[in-house]
Every structure is written in structure tokens, then in C-alpha cells.
Amino acid sequence: MPVAQGARASHNLEAWQDPKARPIVQIENVTKAFGPHYAVDGISLDVYQGEFFSLLGASGCGKTTLLRMLAGLEAPDAGRIIIDGTDSTLIPPYRRPVNMMFQSYALFPHMTVEQNIAFGLKQEGASKAQIKERVGEMLRLVRLEPYAKRRPHQLSGGQRQRVALARSLAKHPRLLLLDEPLGALDKKLREHTQFELVNIQEQLGTTFIMVTHDQEEAMTMSTRIAVMDEGRILQVGSPSTIYEYPATRYVADFIGSVNLFDGRVTGSADGLLFIHCDEVGANMAIAHGEPLTAGTPVSVALRPEKMVVSDVKPDKDANVLRGIVSEIAYLGDVSIYHVELPNKTLVHVQLTNLARLTSSPLTWEQDVWLTWEPENGVVLQS
Amino acid sequence: MMPPPVPTRAPGPEGAVSPTFLGYIWRWLMGISFVARVRGLAMGTVSWGRALVTAVPFLWLFLFFGLPFLVVLKISFSQAVIAQPPYTPLLTWLDDGVMTLRLNFQNYILLAEDSLYWSAYLNSLRIAAIGTVACLVLGYPMAYAIAKAKPEWRVPLLMLIILPFWTSFLIRVYAWIGILKNNGLLNNFLIWLGVIDEPLPMMHTDFSVLVGIVYSYLPFMVLPLYATLSRMDESLLEAAADLGCRPGRAFLTITLPLSMPGVIAGSMLVFIPSVGEFVIPDLLGGPNTLMIGKVLWTEFFANKDWPVASAVAVATLLLLVVPIVRFQKAQEESAKKAEERV
Amino acid sequence: MVRGWRSFVLFSVLAFGYAFLYVPIFSLIVYSFNESRLVTVWAGFSTKWYGALLENDQILSAAWLSLKIAVMNATGAVILGTLAGLVLARFGRFRARTAFTTLITAPLVMPEVITGLSLLMLFVAMQNLIGWPEARGMTTITIAHLTFSMAYVTVVIQSRLSQMDVSIEEAALDLGARPAKVFFVITVPVIAPALVAGWLLAFTLSLDDLVIASFVSGPGASTLPMVVYSSVRLGVSPQINALATIIVCIVTVAIVVAGFIMHRQEKQRLNA
Numbered sequence: 002m003p004v005a006q007g008a009r010a011s012h013n014l015e016a017w018q019d020p021k022a023r024p025i026v027q028i029e030n031v032t033k034a035f036g037p038h039y040a041v042d043g044i045s046l047d048v049y050q051g052e053f054f055s056l057l058g059a060s061g062c063g064k065t066t067l068l069r070m071l072a073g074l075e076a077p078d079a080g081r082i083i084i085d086g087t088d089s090t091l092i093p094p095y096r097r098p099v100n101m102m103f104q105s106y107a108l109f110p111h112m113t114v115e116q117n118i119a120f121g122l123k124q125e126g127a128s129k130a131q132i133k134e135r136v137g138e139m140l141r142l143v144r145l146e147p148y149a150k151r152r153p154h155q156l157s158g159g160q161r162q163r164v165a166l167a168r169s170l171a172k173h174p175r176l177l178l179l180d181e182p183l184g185a186l187d188k189k190l191r192e193h194t195q196f197e198l199v200n201i202q203e204q205l206g207t208t209f210i211m212v213t214h215d216q217e218e219a220m221t222m223s224t225r226i227a228v229m230d231e232g233r234i235l236q237v238g239s240p241s242t243i244y245e246y247p248a249t250r251y252v253a254d255f256i257g258s259v260n261l262f263d264g265r266v267t268g269s270a271d272g273l274l275f276i277h278c279d280e281v282g283a284n285m286a287i288a289h290g291e292p293l294t295a296g297t298p299v300s301v302a303l304r305p306e307k308m309v310v311s312d313v314k315p316d317k318d319a320n321v322l323r324g325i326v327s328e329i330a331y332l333g334d335v336s337i338y339h340v341e342l343p344n345k346t347l348v349h350v351q352l353t354n355l356a357r358l359t360s361s362p363l364t365w366e367q368d369v370w371l372t373w374e375p376e377n378g379v380v381l382q383s
Numbered sequence: 384m385m386p387p388p389v390p391t392r393a394p395g396p397e398g399a400v401s402p403t404f405l406g407y408i409w410r411w412l413m414g415i416s417f418v419a420r421v422r423g424l425a426m427g428t429v430s431w432g433r434a435l436v437t438a439v440p441f442l443w444l445f446l447f448f449g450l451p452f453l454v455v456l457k458i459s460f461s462q463a464v465i466a467q468p469p470y471t472p473l474l475t476w477l478d479d480g481v482m483t484l485r486l487n488f489q490n491y492i493l494l495a496e497d498s499l500y501w502s503a504y505l506n507s508l509r510i511a512a513i514g515t516v517a518c519l520v521l522g523y524p525m526a527y528a529i530a531k532a533k534p535e536w537r538v539p540l541l542m543l544i545i546l547p548f549w550t551s552f553l554i555r556v557y558a559w560i561g562i563l564k565n566n567g568l569l570n571n572f573l574i575w576l577g578v579i580d581e582p583l584p585m586m587h588t589d590f591s592v593l594v595g596i597v598y599s600y601l602p603f604m605v606l607p608l609y610a611t612l613s614r615m616d617e618s619l620l621e622a623a624a625d626l627g628c629r630p631g632r633a634f635l636t637i638t639l640p641l642s643m644p645g646v647i648a649g650s651m652l653v654f655i656p657s658v659g660e661f662v663i664p665d666l667l668g669g670p671n672t673l674m675i676g677k678v679l680w681t682e683f684f685a686n687k688d689w690p691v692a693s694a695v696a697v698a699t700l701l702l703l704v705v706p707i708v709r710f711q712k713a714q715e716e717s718a719k720k721a722e723e724r725v
Numbered sequence: 726m727v728r729g730w731r732s733f734v735l736f737s738v739l740a741f742g743y744a745f746l747y748v749p750i751f752s753l754i755v756y757s758f759n760e761s762r763l764v765t766v767w768a769g770f771s772t773k774w775y776g777a778l779l780e781n782d783q784i785l786s787a788a789w790l791s792l793k794i795a796v797m798n799a800t801g802a803v804i805l806g807t808l809a810g811l812v813l814a815r816f817g818r819f820r821a822r823t824a825f826t827t828l829i830t831a832p833l834v835m836p837e838v839i840t841g842l843s844l845l846m847l848f849v850a851m852q853n854l855i856g857w858p859e860a861r862g863m864t865t866i867t868i869a870h871l872t873f874s875m876a877y878v879t880v881v882i883q884s885r886l887s888q889m890d891v892s893i894e895e896a897a898l899d900l901g902a903r904p905a906k907v908f909f910v911i912t913v914p915v916i917a918p919a920l921v922a923g924w925l926l927a928f929t930l931s932l933d934d935l936v937i938a939s940f941v942s943g944p945g946a947s948t949l950p951m952v953v954y955s956s957v958r959l960g961v962s963p964q965i966n967a968l969a970t971i972i973v974c975i976v977t978v979a980i981v982v983a984g985f986i987m988h989r990q991e992k993q994r995l996n997a
Contacts, residue, residue: 072895093898096901097899099899100899101896105890120897124902169900433816437816440875441809441825443871444875447868447871448872450847451840451847454847468850524742525742528735538984550750550973551950553933553957554953554968560961561752561756562752568752598749651834655836656834659835661838661936676936679838679839693846696838696843707831707834710830711826711831714826
């Protein structure tokens, strides 16, 4: 799982940690139900000026509903939404300083690219000269000047995506909402566009809130991510926090791949938590901030790339698992090993292929030992 | 039709004024939420624009489609008189302000006792049913063939199905007179072929009425069938073939069941209006072709008996309530499906 | 794909079906050029029935009345049908929705004799109560036609609206256009083909209707189908054949042109 560390510019990077910073969006206890089903269930969230914030979750987790409530396209059943200091809960979409980029792009099929971009400005009653200037600026921003007179159906998918972006940015929104902005693009174009979108966001300094189901996309682009499931937020944090310190099993499992072991706390010392996992019959020592009372049921999460595989029995008695290699998936840069423990549990381990494949010492049906450092595991309380 | 003014009296301690009959109907139609809606308007949670957009077509249809049935229902309980209008009022005011209601069931008793009406009803149902089946037998293969045709052929073929519908219905029915009558085209052609020596009496029979119905309503059968057949995923049949299902069997086990919504919609669109058809039995049918639409027309225009005509209308409507409700359900479902697809 | 005898059977049914649909129309056209009064005996080519038709004041004035009614009806039906289509396609569920859909779909299948009779009864009752409509004629026929043709228009427009990407309208709202403006600037242009189709449909339905007009019409107001009907009842008349030919020609040209335009638009959409 590549994490784009340092891809983000440093200006006001950590606004959410500054006690004086005032959030541009405050979501307070917002709830929305469709019939008996709660799409959004009591969510509270602050987003700060200049952030590129992602709402990440599987489809049906309520992320799009939350985004639509920010746009004013749905009204919350309860709770408040404050945008830029104004209670906007019941303000209709056409009076909000917020614009949205739709998943389908929602370009007006009967208007040219130019007219699409100008639409929002016209509604403000901007003068012809102002509109012309701003439309030109936007076309330059998304590099579509030669296509100004085209209709949406004469554009490629990537070009339409850029028109949609230009249109939603034309009015200088205080907040831009993006609903799966890259969802309709093919893989290659998507990776390219991710960086383009981040660059534009940094250039303009506008606050972006993006909805996505693609964890890789969220990790590369965002300053912070909120992981959602069943209408609730499970964890909010920077991409690295979410990846390295997932708060729940769901988050650990959803972001990247992870091996989970259930066990009980047996004791703690020096910031280490001792855990016995009955199932796999192993003792583990994991670094954990606060001590837990013995007997507490916990899960230990181990990322595949945080373990070491060896064909030599290590000289430790904690943080060791013994098994046999049952599958090897060669992915070029890395290889994924499926190691089967004596109780048939499969553990995924990822090794970087430093040397050529042929020289790899590990092979099928081989006895191996898995080890890891205490700092590399995460203890999750259920 | 309007109810008489409610006698003005001081509201009792409970302060209730009994709602009028129309008031009941109105509240039933608008649902209980009407009050909530008005409150919502006042509070700004329901927009005025939306309310207006809903109210205009709703009121129009209520006034010119819903209300007229209530008027017909009322008149069906009155007696024919030679007056203007030619029926007796149901409610009369006596001198002392007492209101009397006289319901006259005579018209319905007549309908039940006179075999003319019974046979007209049964005959309408019979002819409409046979016509519907005939439309289905002819229309299904046509719709299937169009759906399977090369894409560039589909639009022109469909257009050819729709085109006659845009030309005058009356004139198209009229065309069959020239074809079916004793010295008409069809008989002349058959005699010329030597198939028959004497002209076949085809005009003014149930056969000619059926031809007229199939001819007039065929597009209504083909179009919904085509719509469901063309939407069907071709890969379903490929999957069936891949799993070893022969084409004929695949048609019976996959295509046919999946096209049932189209079959139902098409059949209803043919059957329901055919039952009440007037022009076809009048122009192509004979004196023995009794159909309920024609009976109603005669009661009204020839006998000038409005109450009996109204009773015939009410009875016909009762007869058609079940298929109409069925049709509406199908409509709702297909609309829902269409929305889900988007 | 269909092969062999099955495709032969399908082809035969299709051919028979189209012959069944078109032979009567062609026979009408051919015999409109017949010299003889007898529609079934060919006595030589002549256009005299067209001449007679153009001098038939009764038919001409009825046609004019029918056209006026059809235009008013089509325009009104598109307005009412668009509103109703909007309610059904966009306003989601509301309590009275069932009543609303019942009122919308019932006219589609209601036998004409019942619709006609009940509307007449209503007009008579209203006349007795509030003195309106004073006389039956063009106004009452238009109201009656509007009532049943708006149901057809509603179905056409509702289906177009529910196929349309709702986020286009939401995007316009989001960019600052008020709902009414969104409707006129975004929705109407996008569904324009459906509006045209609805207008033409309502126009034809009105022009075609005999039964309802016969009920709600008054003395002196005869629409074209009413005149045609009374003349057809008396027997076959070559003037009616001539009239039919003219109608068929107009409709064919209109349909072919409309079809061509729609086909081109569809192509453009697919190329996108």
C-alpha cells in the first residue's frame, strides 16, 4: 500500500491540530433517514480552510448523502450544518457558497463548454466582460481552451471531467464538493488526474471535500480522511494515521490489507502490551500507549509488509508465528506469501523483491517463521 | 350536483361543522396530509412552487375526470323525465327545510332484468377477449421479429407500426367496409382466385368487428411488447445456450417469462378500450353485434334516456375496475423499474 | 440470432402484419382516384373527388374547427402534462400520489363512451348550477380533449424525465439557479423532443376523436370526425377517400421528417 507521504504542500497542513483555527465546515450531529434506513446517523465533523478532505467508505455507507446535505440537495432530519460561520442547514443549494462536481459530471448537454462554465456566473448576474474573463481563466486552468465551443458529447471522458471541474470552480466557491470525481475514468487517466486535481487544489487554496470508495485515491490526495460505515464515521485522520493506527477492525481491514488475530491481554510493561492469542497459540508483545487490564479481549492487526519471513527459527519467544508457505504471488516489485499456520489460519506477508526471483530462498511447502517488531503491530479493542 | 348549502346554525360547544359530502371526497383524494401540507407551506418547509405544480394538474383532473364520475353515479339513481336536464333531482327541499333523498334503483333493476344488457356485456367481454388474444398472436411475433432485426432496421419498422396510428382511426375503420362487404375487395379477390363462387358474408358480423379491433389496436400490443423484448439482455439467451438449452426451450423458459410485463401491458391496452368500443361495432358490426359501448350510445343519443345511459356507464366501469387497477399497478411498477435503472 | 425456418416464420408473420396494417390504407388511396362513385369498381383515373372535397363547405369548416381545437388542446395538454409528469417523476412519494396516479392513468384506458358521457353530465350540471358553460361547442370539446390527452402527454414526458440524469438539474441548482429557472433553462431544452412528441400526440388524439366530441359538442359545432362519421354511416363516399389520402400524406411527411430529425439526434448522442 503506497502512501503518498509528503505529496501534500506544507502550508496550514495541520489546521485541525491548531486550537485557534476556525473550521470552514461544521457538521453537528447530522442525521438523515430514508424510510427505516439511516443513511447518515448522527455525524459530527469539522473541516478546515484549505483542506483536501475525503469521505471514504463502501457504497451505501452514507458518504454521498452527507455530501449532498453539504450541497443543500438533501435536508438533514436532525442536526446542523454550519458553512463559513453561517447555519446553512436549511439554505437551498442555489444560495450556498458551495459548489459540487457530480459523479456523472452533469454537464448541460445543450450548452457548449464555454456556456457550461459560464452558467454559475450568469446566475450571479456577473457582467459579460467578467464572465468572459473568468471563463477564459478556467479554460486555461484545465487546459481546454481549444474546446470552448464544443458540446459535451464531443468531448472525451477526461475532458468532460475537466469541464465539470472548471464549471464548479468558476464561482470561487468557499467549498468544493467532489462526488467520486475520478470514478468514471480509466485507471491510467485516473492516476494522472489525481495529481492534477491536487495541484489545482493547492494552487487555488479552496477547501475540497471528496467522496470516494477508492482507498488508494483517498490516501494519495487527501490531507485527512474520514472512514465511514453504515452512516457513521469510524475514524478521522491523516492518511498515515489511518493506515498505521487504524481505530477499528473495519478501518484496518478497509484500508490496505491486514492480518487480524484475536486474543486477550495478559499484562503490560514499558509501553508494551502482552497478548496471548489462543487461536494461533502465540504470545505477542505490541507497543500500545495506555495499559489495559489483563483479560481484556483485543485484536492485533499486522500489515503484510510489516513482518519478516525467515527459514531460520528466530531467537525470540514473543512475536513469532510458525507456518508453511502455501501460495506465492509474484507481483514484480513485491511478492505476497500466504503462510498457513498450524490451525489453518492464512497470514499474508509482503516481501520486496530486492533480488531476482530465482534467487528467492522461500518456496512452496517450506517451513517458515514470521516475526515482527512491537512497534509494527496495532492493538484494536472491539 | 353541488350539495345544498349547510344550514347556518351556531356552532355547538364542540364547534364542529359537519363536512359536506364533497368535503369528504376532497379529503379522501388529497389524503390526510393535505392539512400538513398547508401547514408546511405556511412554515416554509414545503415550497409554494411545488404545491402549485402539483395542484394545477391535480385539480384539473379532479374537476374534469374524477368529479364527472360522481355526477354520472348520481344521475344513474334518478329517473328520466322530459325536461331540461332530462332527469329528476336526487335531493329535494320540502317547504319546512327538510331534505329528502330519493334513490331510484329502477335503472339498475332494468339492467339486471333485461337480457339485452346482459348479452351486450357478455358479448363485449367475449369480443374484447378474442380480439386481445388475436392481437397477441399476431403482435408477439411481430414485436419479436422487430426486436431481433438489425439495429438500423428497427426504427423504420417501428415507425411503420406507429404510422397508421397517427392517421384517422375513423377513416381506417371505414376502409374495412370497402374491403369486407359483399362486393368488396376481399370477396372480389377470392372469387377471382376461384376459391369461392358466392361472396362470403363477412361484413356486419362478429368477424368484421374482430378484424376492426385487431387492426385498430395492434400497435398498442406491439409497442409495449417491443419495449420489453428489446430491453432484454441478449447474453441471457447466450448463457442459456451455453448451459445446453435449445433455442425453442430458451424462448419458452427465458424470453417468454421475461416479456410478461409487456404482454400484460399490451393486453390491457387492447382489452380495456375494446370492451367499451363504439365506432368499430357501429360501422363494421351488424344489428346482432351487441356491444356495451354501442348500447350506451343508443340509450343516450337515440332514446335520450340519460339515467339508463349513466347506469350502463357505471356498470361498465365496475366491470372494468379490476383490469384497470391491474393495468395501473403494472404502469407503476414499470415506472419504478425505469427509475431504478437510471 | 435467428436462423432457418424460424426466421422464415418470423419474416412471414411480419410481412402479413404489415400487409394487414397497410392494405386498407392503400385501398383507400387507390380508390380516391377512381372515376366511379362505387368504391370497389375501378372506372378510370380521376381527381374529381378532390375537387368536390375542396368545395364541400361542411367538411372544410369542420376541419377548420377540428384544427383549432387540436392546436389549443395540444398546447394545453403539453402544459398540464408537463406539470403532471414533473410531479410523478420528480416529487417522489407523497400521500396523495396514489390518487394522483389513478387520475393520470385512468383516462388512458377509460372507454371513450364513458368519458364522453360523464363529461357531458358534468357540463350540464355545471350549467344548471353556475351558468357555465353557457353553450356546448368548441370550449367544451377542448376541455374534454385536454382531459384525456394530457394523460398521454404525461406518460410521454414522465418517461423522458425519469430517463434524464437528475444531477443535471441539481448541478444547475448548485450553480445558483432557482428551481423555476432550472426548469426553463435546463429541463425544458433537455426534454424538448418529448415535448414535441407529446404535442403531436395530443394534436392527433384530438383530431381523431369522434366519441367524446359527439357527447360534449352542442348544436352547430361539428368536428371533422363527426362530419366524416355521419357521411360514412350513409355509405361509402369517395370524398372521404380523398380526405383520407390527404391526411395520410400529411402524416407520412410529418412522421418521416420527425423520424429523420430524431434519428440524427440519436446518432449524435450515441457518437458522444
